[in-house]
Amino acid sequence: MDDVKRTLQIVKRTAESLSSAIDQMVGDLPEETSPQRALELVIAELTTLQPWFLELIFEDHLFKEAYEAARAYAGSPRDALGQPNPELIEALGISQYLANLPNTVPAGSVLVHNHVSPQPVLGSDGFRAWLEPPDATRQVVCDCSWAPDLGTHYRVPGPSQL
Numbered sequence: 001m002d003d004v005k006r007t008l009q010i011v012k013r014t015a016e017s018l019s020s021a022i023d024q025m026v027g028d029l030p031e032e033t034s035p036q037r038a039l040e041l042v043i044a045e046l047t048t049l050q051p052w053f054l055e056l057i058f059e060d061h062l063f064k065e066a067y068e069a070a071r072a073y074a075g076s077p078r079d080a081l082g083q084p085n086p087e088l089i090e091a092l093g094i095s096q097y098l099a100n101l102p103n104t105v106p107a108g109s110v111l112v113h114n115h116v117s118p119q120p121v122l123g124s125d126g127f128r129a130w131l132e133p134p135d136a137t138r139q140v141v142c143d144c145s146w147a148p149d150l151g152t153h154y155r156v157p158g159p160s161q162l
């Protein structure tokens with residue numbers, strides 16, 4: 001639980017930094033510049049600076065689910081992570097990420113990783129893996145050589161494969 005609490009503190013601080021950076025940008029823009037257009041350019045810049053992060057935001061279904069869970073959560077998103085809330089953590093799917101590889105893939109589940117090139121340590125450099133029921137619409141067989149002991153694994157499809 002301490003790790004969850006610490007994680008949420010770091011998450012909250014990071015979100016607040018990003019939020020105030022956006023506020024500052026909007027405040028600094030020349031009046032004739034559209035904030036939405038500027039934000040589009042921020043996304044383009046970030047795609048170069050943090051490609052893995054943008055890839056997750058736009059292509060990893062867990063990010064869309066986190067967004068939808070936060071939207072659905074009563075209260076403002078700013079307060080949503082104020083206190084560790086087991087239901088929210090569950091809703092955000094944080095617990096779905098594997099911290100360690102299982103010895104075997106449980107029946108009824110498949111092992112899936114995100115777009116990030118597999119890293120030796122789960123969770124490092126944006127590499128995430130999880131177990132979920134088979135769903136051909138959002139999993140493709142992955143032929144990278146990660147986790148060979150666990151048999152066939154999947155990854156989320158890229159835009160060209162949807």
Ligand SMILES: [Zn+2]
Nearest residue numbers: 142143144146
């Ligand atoms: Zn793979």
